[in-house]
Amino acid sequence: MKRRYVGAIDQGTTSTRFFIYDHDCNVVAQAQREHKQYFPQPGWVEHDAAEILHNAYEVTQRALTKAGLTSGDLAAIGVTNQRETIVAWDGQTAAPLGRAIVWQDARTAEICRALEKKHGPELFWRVCGLPVSTYFSAAKIKWLLENSPAVARTARDGRLMLGTMDAWLIWRLTGGRHGGVHATDATNASRTLLMDIQNVAWDEEMLGVFGVERQWLPEIRPSCGVYGHTDPNGPLEAAVPIAGNLGDQQAALFGQCCFDAGQAKNTYGTGCFLLLNTGSRLARSQGGLLSTVAFQEADGAVSYALEGSVAVAGSLVQWLRDNLGLIRSAHEIEPLARTVADNGGLYLVPAFSGLFAPHWDAKARGLMIGLTHYINKGHIARAALEAVAMQTWEVVRAMTDDAGAALSQMRVDGGMVENELLMQFQSDILDLPVIKPQNTETTVLGAAFAAGLAVGYWSDKQSLRAKAAVEKTWRPTMGQAQRQRRVAAWLRAVERAKGWLVEED
Ligand SMILES: Nc1ncnc2c1ncn2[C@@H]1O[C@H](COP(=O)(O)OP(=O)(O)O)[C@@H](O)[C@H]1O
Numbered sequence: 044m045k046r047r048y049v050g051a052i053d054q055g056t057t058s059t060r061f062f063i064y065d066h067d068c069n070v071v072a073q074a075q076r077e078h079k080q081y082f083p084q085p086g087w088v089e090h091d092a093a094e095i096l097h098n099a100y101e102v103t104q105r106a107l108t109k110a111g112l113t114s115g116d117l118a119a120i121g122v123t124n125q126r127e128t129i130v131a132w133d134g135q136t137a138a139p140l141g142r143a144i145v146w147q148d149a150r151t152a153e154i155c156r157a158l159e160k161k162h163g164p165e166l167f168w169r170v171c172g173l174p175v176s177t178y179f180s181a182a183k184i185k186w187l188l189e190n191s192p193a194v195a196r197t198a199r200d201g202r203l204m205l206g207t208m209d210a211w212l213i214w215r216l217t218g219g220r221h222g223g224v225h226a227t228d229a230t231n232a233s234r235t236l237l238m239d240i241q242n243v244a245w246d247e248e249m250l251g252v253f254g255v256e257r258q259w260l261p262e263i264r265p266s267c268g269v270y271g272h273t274d275p276n277g278p279l280e281a282a283v284p285i286a287g288n289l290g291d292q293q294a295a296l297f298g299q300c301c302f303d304a305g306q307a308k309n310t311y312g313t314g315c316f317l318l319l320n321t322g323s324r325l326a327r328s329q330g331g332l333l334s335t336v337a338f339q340e341a342d343g344a345v346s347y348a349l350e351g352s353v354a355v356a357g358s359l360v361q362w363l364r365d366n367l368g369l370i371r372s373a374h375e376i377e378p379l380a381r382t383v384a385d386n387g388g389l390y391l392v393p394a395f396s397g398l399f400a401p402h403w404d405a406k407a408r409g410l411m412i413g414l415t416h417y418i419n420k421g422h423i424a425r426a427a428l429e430a431v432a433m434q435t436w437e438v439v440r441a442m443t444d445d446a447g448a449a450l451s452q453m454r455v456d457g458g459m460v461e462n463e464l465l466m467q468f469q470s471d472i473l474d475l476p477v478i479k480p481q482n483t484e485t486t487v488l489g490a491a492f493a494a495g496l497a498v499g500y501w502s503d504k505q506s507l508r509a510k511a512a513v514e515k516t517w518r519p520t521m522g523q524a525q526r527q528r529r530v531a532a533w534l535r536a537v538e539r540a541k542g543w544l545v546e547e548d
Pocket residue numbers: 055056057058311312313314356357358359360361373374375376377457458459461462
């Protein structure tokens with residue numbers, strides 16, 4: 044019987060999901076499971092790659108069971124993942140060597156400072172389109188090689204394997220030590236600080252700078268294409284082609300059908316990531332935006348993007364919930380923020396992992412400023428939501444300043460777009476329409492698109508556009524004077540957060 048569905052795994056920062064789609068892109072079934080966050084020291088963030096693998100199998104099986112299907116009903120599986128997070132494992136035992144170091148983890152600040160001093164920042168921007176930052180994978184690998192005896196020993200013994208979450212999952216899903224495929228895609232590789240962005244290949248000079256051997260790394264492949272098949276002797280009990288692979292922010296761009304130059308989306312999840320498709324042109328930012336691969340087609344054609352990455356967005360809401368106890372669940376932040384008419388003069392700069400785009404300041408730390416006796420919980424909730432919109436404003440301004448990148452609208456997705464107050468404020472502060480699609484799970488949809496296209500389940504990208512319906516548009520209502528006053532206050536607050544840490548810290 045013809046295989047009638049496509050599945051996709053979305054391995055995100057907070058959870059792992061599996062979605063099953065039919066040919067009209069209807070969600071037939073889905074399952075999701077959170078994994079544990081480890082914060083062993085200030086600024087450190089770790090995940091257990093074995094737990095995540097287990098969750099990937101568990102959500103896949105649960106979604107299939109809900110739909111009354113088996114994996115044999117799937118024409119293909121796509122993979123999308125939190126980017127930059129690095130997993131080291133032993134190729135002989137197939138076991139992770141310690142916990143994965145997550146993209147938000149700032150332990151490599153000193154390594155990055157030293158490398159920037161030695162080589163200058165331009166080298167990294169020129170080769171990789173990225174700044175030297177704790178955010179990307181390469182410094183995390185260097186830290187592991189220098190600080191994890193297990194990683195160093197396994198490297199000496201010639202058994203070390205490295206990769207971002209996609210590479211780890213694909214290797215295990217396709218059989219692991221029994222012939223698993225060790226591969227990543229161009230979008231994920233473009234986030235490592237090890238890939239030459241122009242040639243889409245591991246770069247010898249970068250490998251030397253970070254002390255990484257090519258044999259430890261996965262092969263770089265297109266985002267659309269068959270990587271291998273799931274192991275029929277493994278938990279899925281069938282050989283299903285794994286046929287799509289993209290980093291989650293690029294997958295959201297793809298899932299929003301931003302296939303052409305000039306199209307942009309902003310995803311509001313743990314962090315906030317605005318990507319503008321620049322087509323086959325590798326655009327270089329003057330204002331702190333990243334150059335990155337948007338997707339690579341099966342024939343090798345590369346589309347690039349400019350990206351504004353904001354480290355803390357939804358995780359600020361989680362922090363209000365878990366660390367301050369102001370709310371019990373994320374959706375409670377909106378009613379709490381609505382108990383007050385405005386922010387009462389309070390600004391919250393959530394520089395918990397330093398500041399990413401456009402500042403790239405590892406020494407910045409979070410602050411609240413404007414505190415008076417008047418401020419209450421509602422103002423803090425409102426200031427937190429506004430911080431997400433203001434950080435996006437900074438990224439959009441940088442894109443506008445980078446020649447030819449002015450936006451006329453912004454497509455949005457991710458968990459936070461349920462928040463009406465945030466979306467209206469975002470539209471107000473940007474002075475742009477903000478557009479939400481019917482299907483806000485665009486990340487996992489993008490991975491399904493890539494896999495389905497690779498196996499001919501969908502004929503071409505253009506046919507997918509018809510399936511992307513708009514659910515809601517927010518339009519600006521704020522006056523210019525008020526917008527300028529708010530933005531000016533935000534920028535003053537950011538200046539005070541920057542450079543907070545000194546050497547002794
Ligand atoms: N109604 C809401 N208002 C504000 N933030 C929300 C709301 N619902 C979810 N969030 C935040 O959105 C994030 C989850 O979004 P999601 O796209 O699933 O994230 P990720 O893919 O990064 O795991 C969480 O950080 C959560 O705090």
